[in-house]
Structure formats: structure tokens, C-alpha cells
Amino acid sequence: MNAVERHARATPGFEQRLQQAVTLLRQAADAHPGRIVQTTSLGVEGMVITDLIARHGLAIPVATLDTGLLHPETLALLPAIRARWGIDVEVFHPHQQAVVQFVRHHGELAMRDSVALRQQCCATRKLEPMARLLAGRDAFITGMRHEQSSERQRVSAVETNDDGRTQYNPLVDWTWADVWHYVQRHDVPYNPLHDAFMPSIGCAPCTRAVAVGEPFRAGRWWWESADEAKECGLHARHTAPLAA
Numbered sequence: 130m131n132a133v134e135r136h137a138r139a140t141p142g143f144e145q146r147l148q149q150a151v152t153l154l155r156q157a158a159d160a161h162p163g164r165i166v167q168t169t170s171l172g173v174e175g176m177v178i179t180d181l182i183a184r185h186g187l188a189i190p191v192a193t194l195d196t197g198l199l200h201p202e203t204l205a206l207l208p209a210i211r212a213r214w215g216i217d218v219e220v221f222h223p224h225q226q227a228v229v230q231f232v233r234h235h236g237e238l239a240m241r242d243s244v245a246l247r248q249q250c251c252a253t254r255k256l257e258p259m260a261r262l263l264a265g266r267d268a269f270i271t272g273m274r275h276e277q278s279s280e281r282q283r284v285s286a287v288e289t290n291d292d293g294r295t296q297y298n299p300l301v302d303w304t305w306a307d308v309w310h311y312v313q314r315h316d317v318p319y320n321p322l323h324d325a326f327m328p329s330i331g332c333a334p335c336t337r338a339v340a341v342g343e344p345f346r347a348g349r350w351w352w353e354s355a356d357e358a359k360e361c362g363l364h365a366r367h368t369a370p371l372a373a
């Protein structure tokens with residue numbers, strides 16, 4: 130049974146949530162012409178948003194980070210996106226020298242030695258290239274949803290972060306069933322690792338499958354226990370919700 134068969138379900142309120150997501154994306158594109166981007170990790174929520182952007186002809190480019198440690202299944206989505214929607218995803222990489230130095234000093238799997246080293250790895254491979262991705266842009270779109278973690282339950286549909294950028298989260302109130310219902314309806318391509326019980330997919334050394342009943346992000350940095358710690362820092366600086 131694949132992820133669509135396992136999770137897709139039409140639930141009350143879906144059409145309204147879908148319409149709200151489209152409306153928010155339109156407002157975002159209109160408010161920040163030429164200065165907005167969809168940041169996607171190429172997970173299923175990101176694929177749904179890319180489909181919404183393409184389907185509704187919104188002028189929002191799509192960008193991602195290639196940390197150098199992604200699964201081949203994740204990287205295979207880049208040509209799949211080009212084939213499906215004609216979109217060339219902007220790909221940002223970490224500085225090679227910084228990665229080499231980190232691995233030389235701390236080892237290939239240093240991220241499992243301590244939270245500090247894990248955060249240092251994320252800073253090198255994710256935060257620095259994300260800063261370049263966002264440079265010159267004053268707004269971005271994510272696939273964050275309330276269901277994903279207790280930390281994300283506090284996220285609003287529109288927020289501003291500490292550096293003044295506006296963050297749009299059009300799927301914030303979507304359920305996991307909603308996401309897969311949309312995938313089924315529009316035959317959206319998705320990472321086959323979702324079929325292998327990986328609801329949240331990051332770098333290969335830091336992602337594992339989850340068991341039935343485990344939290345959504347339990348497979349991320351699973352050697353760390355606290356739910357609140359299961360963030361890489363990309364979404365850790367947001368304050369001052371603007372609107373729901």
C-alpha cells in the first residue's frame with residue numbers, strides 16, 4: 130500500500146481549506162512581485178504547493194537546498210518537477226570548503242555526537258545557503274502545517290520573522306489526509322520515500338522511517354528526544370504572527 134492509499138481521504142472543510150490556500154498564494158504573489166520564493170524541501174507538502182503555484186499561474190519561483198546528503202529519491206524530484214510543470218527549481222548548495230572542514234574536524238556522522246554538532250552541521254549545510262537563497266527576497270512560502278509538531282502548532286498562515294521577511298504557510302491548517310487527498314486528485318509527483326513510512330524527509334543520515342503512532346517528525350534526528358529540538362533552525366526565528 131502506498132502513501133496515497135494509506136492517507137488520502139476527503140474530510141469536511143477540505144474545499145474551503147484549499148480555496149484559502151489558493152487565495153493566500155495569490156495575495157502573496159501580488160504583494161511581493163519579483164521578491165518572493167517558494168522554499169521547498171521537496172517533501173509532499175512542498176510538491177502540493179508547487180502544483181498550486183503552477184496550476185494557478187502564479188509568478189512565484191521555486192527554490193531548494195541540496196545539502197550534499199539528500200537521498201537520491203529526493204534529488205530525482207528536480208527533473209520530475211521540470212517534466213511535470215516546466216519549472217527549473219533553483220538549487221542552493223553549501224560552501225564546499227566549509228563542509229570539508231566540518232567533516233575533517235568532526236567526522237562524517239558528527240551530527241549524532243551532540244546537539245551542538247548537529248546544529249553546526251545544519252548551520253553549514255542549510256542555514257548559510259538558505260541565507261543566500263533568501264537574499265534579495267522579502268517573502269517566502271513554506272509547507273509548514275500545525276500537525277507536524279507541537280512547535281509548529283504555534284505557526285500562523287502569515288508571519289514575519291526577525292529579519293522582517295514575510296513567511297506564508299498556505300497549508301498551515303491542512304491535515305495529512307488533506308495533503309494526500311490533493312496528491313491523489315491531481316496526481317502530484319512525490320518522493321517515494323513517503324511510501325516507505327517517512328512522513329518527514331531530510332538529509333539521509335538524519336531521516337528514518339517512523340512506526341505507527343509515532344509523531345510526524347519522530348524520524349528526524351531520532352537520537353534526540355525532545356520534540357522541540359527537531360528543527361534545523363530554518364524555521365526557528367519566526368515571531369510576531371500577522372494574521373491567521
Ligand code: SF4
Nearest residue numbers: 240250251254332335
Ligand atoms: S539534517 Fe543532518 S546531515 Fe543535514 S544538515 Fe542537518 S545535521 Fe547535517
